[in-house]
Amino acid sequence: xxxxxxxxxxxxxxxxxxxxxxxxxxxxxxxxxxxxxxxxxxxxxxxxxxxxxxxxxxxxxxxxxxxxxxxxxxxxxxxxxxxxxxxxxxxxxxxxxxxxxxxxxxxxxxxxxxxxxxxxxxxxxxxxxxxxxxxxxxxxxxxxxxxxxxxxxxxxxxxxxxxxxxxxxxxxxxxxxxxxxxxxxxxxxxxxxxxxxx
Numbered sequence: 001x002x003x004x005x006x007x008x009x010x011x012x013x014x015x016x017x018x019x020x021x022x023x024x025x026x027x028x029x030x031x032x033x034x035x036x037x038x039x040x041x042x043x044x045x046x047x048x049x050x051x052x053x054x055x056x057x058x059x060x061x062x063x064x065x066x067x068x069x070x071x072x073x074x075x076x077x078x079x080x081x082x083x084x085x086x087x088x089x090x091x092x093x094x095x096x097x098x099x100x101x102x103x104x105x106x107x108x109x110x111x112x113x114x115x116x117x118x119x120x121x122x123x124x125x126x127x128x129x130x131x132x133x134x135x136x137x138x139x140x141x142x143x144x145x146x147x148x149x150x151x152x153x154x155x156x157x158x159x160x161x162x163x164x165x166x167x168x169x170x171x172x173x174x175x176x177x178x179x180x181x182x183x184x185x186x187x188x189x190x191x192x193x194x195x196x197x198x
Contacts, residue, residue: 005073009066009084013091017058018043039103063111082161085112104176106142120152136191139180146173
């Protein structure tokens with residue numbers, strides 16, 4: 001059941017709603033436009049607010065769905081739920097259906113962690129949203145969200161499996177955002193709502 005839950009999670013994660021939105025709405029490969037990322041933020045920049053919100057919502061839902069499937073298949077085993085969550089994010093980041101070139105996994109991470117650790121995800125999410133509102137750097141908010149999750153989960157004494165998952169997701173996010181981190185340090189990161197330079 002563990003392998004089946006992980007396989008379903010990965011395949012669910014591999015459905016790239018951003019890529020599909022680009023193809024359906026404009027006939028483009030969204031990975032060749034904007035930031036080149038197949039995620040909600042780039043969908044917002046390239047396709048507009050409606051498609052961006054739709055992709056964000058669907059990516060969150062697939063994270064929730066993968067965890068619930070893992071719980072259902074395992075009779076509520078927390079380790080299987082965690083592995084399902086890890087698999088759906090891996091699928092989103094490295095989708096088998098789209099040449100292993102996906103998004104950065106933040107929206108799907110929100111879905112996974114909101115299902116497994118609601119209060120830590122809520123607290124981290126509030127701080128992340130405030131940082132985006134104040135700075136308009138989505139990448140900074142994403143990094144703060146994944147960075148704060150392990151801290152909140154540890155102090156709220158949630159199961160060890162969930163804490164380890166949060167550390168892995170923190171690592172995933174920072175690896176996927178490495179170019180954004182360099183741009184943030186140099187002051188060259190694109191702000192939400194700003195015209196892309198060049």
